[in-house]
Amino acid sequence: MELRSVTDAELARSVAVEAGELLKSIRASSGLQDAALGALGDRDANTLILDRLRAARPDDFILSEESVDDRARCAASRVWIVDPLDGTREYASGSSEWAVHIGLAIDGRPVLGAVAVPDRDQVFATDDLPPKHPPCPAGLRVVVSRSRAPDIARCVGDRLGAIMIPMGSAGAKAMAVVEGRADVYLHDGGQYEWDNCAPAAVALAAGLHASRIDGSPLVYNCENPLLPDLLICRQEVAASVLEAIARG
Numbered sequence: 001m002e003l004r005s006v007t008d009a010e011l012a013r014s015v016a017v018e019a020g021e022l023l024k025s026i027r028a029s030s031g032l033q034d035a036a037l038g039a040l041g042d043r044d045a046n047t048l049i050l051d052r053l054r055a056a057r058p059d060d061f062i063l064s065e066e067s068v069d070d071r072a073r074c075a076a077s078r079v080w081i082v083d084p085l086d087g088t089r090e091y092a093s094g095s096s097e098w099a100v101h102i103g104l105a106i107d108g109r110p111v112l113g114a115v116a117v118p119d120r121d122q123v124f125a126t127d128d129l130p131p132k133h134p135p136c137p138a139g140l141r142v143v144v145s146r147s148r149a150p151d152i153a154r155c156v157g158d159r160l161g162a163i164m165i166p167m168g169s170a171g172a173k174a175m176a177v178v179e180g181r182a183d184v185y186l187h188d189g190g191q192y193e194w195d196n197c198a199p200a201a202v203a204l205a206a207g208l209h210a211s212r213i214d215g216s217p218l219v220y221n222c223e224n225p226l227l228p229d230l231l232i233c234r235q236e237v238a239a240s241v242l243e244a245i246a247r248g
């Protein structure tokens with residue numbers, strides 16, 4: 001495919017899918033496991049993504065978890081924000097809970113992107129969203145980090161009578177909400193722009209609520225890429241979840 005002529009969303013989707021296929025083939029054929037497998041996957045997926053984005057959009061900046069940060073991006077309008085392998089720990093241990101994030105921030109807003117969840121053979125892009133499952137009548141389902149579930153999620157769960165679903169990868173969790181397999185993704189305590197830019201872009205395009213946990217907007221391409229907390233949820237539960245968070 002001639003990537004220079006496709007739309008930004010098509011580019012994001014195609015690069016996310018290609019990186020996901022590469023990561024699956026590395027895991028199947030490298031003979032590595034654990035940290036060595038994660039490190040190889042991070043590195044090679046990053047190389048592929050940077051090659052494709054630079055060839056297709058030579059004037060844009062890129063902020064990647066796996067590359068040295070070029071702070072000249074801070075003065076740019078268009079910045080691709082990518083996580084070549086989100087959920088490295090899960091990928092390296094053979095779990096399916098990992099994702100590839102290709103987001104595009106324009107003037108700090110997460111306007112478009114794609115999240116591939118390769119072990120589910122899924123890609124979610126801002127121009128191509130799946131049908132949603134209906135809400136679960138049994139109550140709210142909150143997806144949280146498998147390894148670092150935040151205390152605030154437990155408080156919110158108790159207040160709202162929700163069930164907690166531990167899952168690896170910010171992208172995999174956000175896409176569970178996009179699909180309607182969960183209602184809320186709540187995170188606090190640390191994350192970076194690459195962990196949530198593409199997931200937030202896809203969630204917003206799907207009509208979901210996506211914000212900081214104080215309800216303020218998610219802002220990208222900041223000088224310090226730390227973006228430590230996040231709420232992605234169905235619109236109709238956003239007010240009650242934000243209120244529960246504020247009460248602590």
Ligand SMILES: Nc1ncnc2c1ncn2[C@@H]1O[C@H](COP(=O)(O)O)[C@@H](OP(=O)(O)O)[C@H]1O
Pocket residue numbers: 065083085086087088089144145146147148167168169170188189190191192195
């Ligand atoms: N407290 C924290 N500080 C820094 N990064 C965190 C974090 N909690 C989660 N993350 C990052 O957010 C992503 C999803 O985490 P989790 O699976 O726990 O929900 C992971 O990205 P990477 O796998 O790209 O490093 C992880 O490193």
Ligand SMILES: [Mg+2]
Pocket residue numbers: 065083085086087170194195
């Ligand atoms: Mg990540």
